[in-house]
Amino acid sequence: MAADERVGILIEKYGDMILRLCYTYHKNMPDAEDSAQDVFLKILEKLPEFNDEGHERAWMIRVAINTCKSRLRSLRLRRASSIDDVDIPVMDKYGDDRGVLEAVMALPERFRTVIHLYYYEEYSTPEIARLTGRPETTVRSDLHRARKRLKAVLGGGYDFE
Template structure:
């Protein structure tokens, strides 16, 4: 389970909290909860959806905590992405507000459809499409208006 889902959980947590150390803590917490609760899954999709939901909930908990409200990281750790161009894209995505970061992450990095994203986040599909459109517009502005990207 850890080998199968750890990359996805870590990427999602990083997209949500924008800090590698916090994302790693969340990843660890998700797997601890998995092993403590031993949920039974109907299939692979149910298993993946559970992992995503628990990850998002842990991210929200961390961002709501009083500690996070008043303490901020002194410096942002370097993203563990070897390609400079990919690192620039991920950095631009991380600058977006959370509602845009998450839909961009699910759509482009996890390859979910807008209907699947809407179901996971409990949004209407039209809302997800609107957030994707607005996120793309903001990314275009942040990255200097690359027309073909």
């Protein structure tokens, strides 16, 4: 199989997942798209052989996290104004899902990643700890604090299970 064919298959399979994860880091689509492109280029450079689909998925997530972190670091070095510094108004008053997304995007980076991997990718806390390279206790405490903040923003109308 040629490399570009394999990249095409991986884009179809994991493109959306990576773009969403990148969006949780950058909180804007242009940077998320650039990071997603970098992720796939890195995959093309390595093209490793995976044991199973879970291994492949975890590897893609790990590469995406590292790419987004390095990109954010370079943006900060260029003294570009990060969107973390801007207060995003929570639009929960409209009652749609966009309010939840904006509430999550208003959280700090470490909380956003944990919330995304836990609620969207449905990883357990040990798996998130392995993916992010942080201790499991730290991940649990981060998840607890993120829920607390979301409760404070969104109110008591949400079930956080």
